[in-house]
Amino acid sequence: MADDKDEIVESPDIHFEPLVKLPEVEIKTLEDEEDTLVEIRAKLFRFDKTMDPPEWKERGTGDVKILKHKETGYIRVLMRRDKTLKICANHYVTPQMELLPNCGSDRTWVWNTLADFADEEARPELLAIRFINAENAQKFKKAFDEGKDLMAKVLTSKVNGVTSPGKEDKSSTKEDKEKSSLDADTDSVADKLQTLTVDGKTEESSGKNSDTENSDSEERTDSDTEEQK
Numbered sequence: 001m002a003d004d005k006d007e008i009v010e011s012p013d014i015h016f017e018p019l020v021k022l023p024e025v026e027i028k029t030l031e032d033e034e035d036t037l038v039e040i041r042a043k044l045f046r047f048d049k050t051m052d053p054p055e056w057k058e059r060g061t062g063d064v065k066i067l068k069h070k071e072t073g074y075i076r077v078l079m080r081r082d083k084t085l086k087i088c089a090n091h092y093v094t095p096q097m098e099l100l101p102n103c104g105s106d107r108t109w110v111w112n113t114l115a116d117f118a119d120e121e122a123r124p125e126l127l128a129i130r131f132i133n134a135e136n137a138q139k140f141k142k143a144f145d146e147g148k149d150l151m152a153k154v155l156t157s158k159v160n161g162v163t164s165p166g167k168e169d170k171s172s173t174k175e176d177k178e179k180s181s182l183d184a185d186t187d188s189v190a191d192k193l194q195t196l197t198v199d200g201k202t203e204e205s206s207g208k209n210s211d212t213e214n215s216d217s218e219e220r221t222d223s224d225t226e227e228q229k
Contacts, residue, residue, distance in 0.1 A: 034067035038143035047126035060088035075147035106134040
């Protein structure tokens with residue numbers, strides 16, 4: 001009996017097949033279309049002005065990236081939280097942005113962005129990011145400044161690309177006006193020439209008609225004279 005009590009009863013291996021098999025779906029993050037300029041682990045904060053008094057709030061810890069789009073050349077800052085991979089920073093780098101040290105710290109930067117898309121809706125944010133050491137902070141700043149320069153070149157080339165056709169349009173418009181004026185002058189000269197030709201014909205024909213009338217009157221006079229004789 002004791003042996004029976006000590007005997008371990010094996011439980012059956014129960015396996016249930018899922019009712020619906022869901023295929024694996026590849027989630028696109030759009031990062032495949034971008035080159036990574038820098039990727040460093042950091043902690044991000046945002047300045048909450050709705051609080052009384054306003055205060056800094058932690059937004060997430062994870063890898064912050066500075067990305068460059070392969071086609072457009074646009075530069076953006078992207079940061080995702082650990083594990084959940086939820087976006088906590090997502091905005092373009094502009095030439096006007098400045099990284100400022102926070103309270104004299106050599107591993108923390110503060111900057112403003114007019115449109116951060118971390119919450120899908122664009123909103124202005126005052127952000128602060130803290131790195132584990134000053135070396136990583138300097139790496140981030142170097143890549144950030146390089147991104148500003150690259151973005152400035154992209155925007156400048158885009159502006160030049162927009163204004164150049166305008167100049168061509170203006171020159172073409174000027175040429176069209178000159179051509180229209182030239183055509184008008186040509187038409188005017190042609191009309192005058194046609195008028196002169198028609199008038200000449202009219203004067204010539206009227207001269208012929210007067211000569212004919214004179215000859216007719218002379219013939220009538222001669223016939224009348226002969227009848228009187």
